[in-house]
Amino acid sequence: MNPAKNPRRSFHLSLFQGILPLNVKQIPLEIVAGITFAAFAIPEVMGYTRIAGMPLVTGVYTILLPMLVFAIFGSSRHLVVGADSATAAIIASGLGTMALPESPQYIAYASMIALLAAILLLLAGILQLGFLADFLSHTVLIGFLTGVGIRISISQLSGIFGIPQGAYGTPMQTASFFPDLALINLPTFLVSLSVIGIIVLSGRIGNKFPSALLAIFGAIAASWVLDLSSYGVTILGTFPGGLPHLSFPQVPLSDVPKILDLSVACFIVILAQSAATSRAYAMKFSDTFNENVDLIGLSLANAVAGISGTFVVNGSPTKTEMVKSAGGRTQLTQLTTVLTVLMVLLFFTRPFAYLPRAVLSSMVFLIGLRLIDIEGMTALHKQRPVEFAVALITAMTVVVIGVEQGIVIAVVLSIIAHLRHSYRPLNLLLVPKGGGTMRTIPLEKGQQAVEGLLIYRFGSNLYFANENRFTEEIIELAKKNISLKWFCISATNIGDIDFTAVEALKKVYTQLQKLGITLVLSEVVPPVMNELDRDGITGMIGKDHIFESVQDVIEAYKNSIDSSR
Template structure:
């Protein structure tokens, strides 16, 4: 029980199945082959030496494999968080590389502590706002971003624009700069990545492709012909040390760390939930806060920088067929081994081959089939999905997601503001009550309006509820009683109670009696607390619509008898 709650990765590894090892080994090697050059490149964004990017991979990947709940998610350097770390430490470091390294460690530790605090505070509910259309739109956006970002490596030049649109424009403007030998290597890599899984599905296509390209580049010295290769990587492991700082620096870093923690969690959680949905299991958002926080502490302890969910490496893991968290441990061990022993051959990895692998990973993230299904089911959610993709491409991951989530919440509020309602009746051949507007042959009880409101009655829709109920009564010329079916009213606030009391008083002034059926939960408790239940009396509160109709008929017959006697 303890392991399942706090160390789900370890608990899963203790139940490890032998048949998982081969695909996990292949996935681990493939992830390592991609993680190494990406980590080196992202270290340069922060302004750190290439080996620091590898430091940010090894211990965090092993820690997440034990603590994390996602079987697919790979953690590591992320472009968005690296850019934010650079923005946080560069003004304070003032060009001093050693100070950049020290401040990066401090901000990484702060990010880890904030994520852990959020997990303990059970702030994982934030992830509940990421609906499936938003998840699909996010992955589509990441996939397209990967495609645009890696095309330059395959074509043989560095794309200089920031963002999807500017990168694409820069790419189109520089098509005359294509390096044809680099393009040939990239296309050959793509061909291998497509052909190998079909012909030899058990082979790790990504690893084989990179290995072949590296061997060819080394044997023929392709760098002499203008083919970009990874270049020299210093060997060795980090020396653990705690950097010094002061109060002013901490104030600045705390503010930046909060933003980095937010981006880190959103990116990791979206990726983890997306791949978990693909494989049919759930992610505990509160625990993911803790797992990502501990992983960032591990990155800081190993002299690395802030990490997040690595979408491209997660996509490679999924593409190769990784089954468990062992993939992360294998990838971390391979990276450590390469850092110690194999930095010389790593220098010959062609950038075009890595670009080809990432192009395939990006293509695998794009889900057109689900877009078609969403379009059929809900046009609003389809456009929400498209907007998320456009937002991720246009303004960045976090702003794009925030825009989509805000629109989804506004749509929800609009739905609650004007929820569906119905005047109920009975149609031949249909069991239970029906909406008389949809069933023209439905019959009603003469003199009785049975009204249903299909959502909570709160401050922003209380007047709408009042208007709709009174309109329904006015349409029944001979109305003598109203039975409010409150089964769908999950809750009611002070404004809702006031509106309900006003409706009852308005009806009483017209000589119309009002009863309530199927009141329950917080709605019933508010009726009691407000005194409205006492004012109405138990004879006007019914456990079912049928009981309310029966009571109305008895009351109507009694009134008729009294009227007959009076005559």
């Protein structure tokens, strides 16, 4: 199937789109991939849970009901839903000053954020707003995730060294870290180094090796045998198992506005990151998906996260790549993972009580480092200095001010970048190439297509922000070409035109008329033609001066010259 043929913008909800049709021969591979993915996912979500400030078991809950619900209601065969570093960091940045991490009040706030995000996602899906993901540019996502990675990594340094963490916020944590190094707990630091070493070295062996799981089990065994807690190494203690309790989070109605901005920030990240991940893997495997159906699936996944006592879930590129590496090709892999996690929660949670907290700090530290996109930032610096500056501003906002503010900056800068491209489109002149074809040349050359005819191609939709540039360029070209008789606007790139742009066209027509120049149009698309008819432009210019192609314009111009002689 070709993803280009899929009506991704339409809305049609049916169950198990991410599984059906199912290749029977693939089922054993999907089951093995699901069990393998569970081995990766459990320690990973523990790291994300630590970032979010939630009890560890709630992180495991994110790969239970939310993953199950998306596998049923989502459309993507590949997108994996669960806890994610970016949304976890947003939650922690906002709730850290409102409640004590891991406290019942904190959990209630985090669950309510998931419910509010679910409502926003549901509305976006029903209103078919999946296209909004296109407005968060890849450039600002690089900067945003890089900033999140730096912030996360710095926040875990105290846990790695066994230093009490007193300061809040990245600048304060950085400032207080070095003076507190004298308080380092050496056994804790050795545990951290061991974990980092195992994960880094095994990562070089291959991505299919569950290094994080090996590090966790090794640390649990060492903690139990050597009684590491007696050396000042902090361990988790009781790790509750069993299934989540379903209930509505008890948050006072007056507190809901305080967390609404966090929900909006999570919604934006979910929208952009999930759509980008689904799109990338659909193209990779020539599958189809529907962004708006996925929004419904993500909404329901966050709704069950909210009522099961956990936090926001997102379409995770990291987990999606894990499943792909393990051999999973449909949501059947995720259903197998859900069953595996269920068995762990019911029968295998007791050993986690011996897990040193430094292990999780080390894992989160490495997660943060992986988010720092040095390659992407370097490429931007070399190829697009302006976009590098945008990414850098976004990253520094996240690091210095906060994740919540960083996503706002990311959205604003994305919109500015979009407007910048459409405000200053690439406008060109067209001249005959030979054989009936045309070639483009820069405006500066001012070359006419034939003597007395100039063809100007505008490179974007025409609207209020760029109509002034449109008008100025046309009048300037007309005044420079003294011998000009016809001025043709090639409208092949103009897919929309607003009221201000219509008025600009009238102004251009009047100015050219004063200069004794006839305005003609070519390649006008039907929606724009309807607007021109409605606003009287067609009658003003004359239907005989609107052509299907620039070749028709050239021929009509030559005929008019011949007939006037």
